[in-house]
Amino acid sequence: MPPADKSSTSKVLHVFEGHPSFYCSNCSAVIALKDELISKSFSGRDGRGYLMHSAVNVRMGSKEERPLLTGVHTVADIFCVGCGDRLGWYYHKASDQSQKYKEGKYLLERERLVKDNAWKLDT
Numbered sequence: 001m002p003p004a005d006k007s008s009t010s011k012v013l014h015v016f017e018g019h020p021s022f023y024c025s026n027c028s029a030v031i032a033l034k035d036e037l038i039s040k041s042f043s044g045r046d047g048r049g050y051l052m053h054s055a056v057n058v059r060m061g062s063k064e065e066r067p068l069l070t071g072v073h074t075v076a077d078i079f080c081v082g083c084g085d086r087l088g089w090y091y092h093k094a095s096d097q098s099q100k101y102k103e104g105k106y107l108l109e110r111e112r113l114v115k116d117n118a119w120k121l122d123t
């Protein structure tokens, strides 16, 4: 009997080869390019988070309003297309003017990511 859901891994794009990148800690799908990192001092749901300009191999959940440390934001959780793990969220809208720069950006949970060996992050 063929495994029901394994075909989903074929949707994983292999991009950024040779460039320092973040990968899903569960299935090793490439998620984001290191150069797209805006800030690593954000708070995720479970710990530290990275603010990114872009992400790949993710699908978005439904939009919801969520009270975060910096006020109410309209966000959508993002999930790895390779394994379905929740990786963070996408900022659709920020209510506070001072938080508008986050709109259209991605928050990736540090715990859900691994980075390749070509570079290091300070912790």
Ligand SMILES: [Zn+2]
Binding pocket: 024, 025, 026, 027, 028, 029, 080, 081, 082, 083, 084, 085
């Ligand atoms: Zn994954």
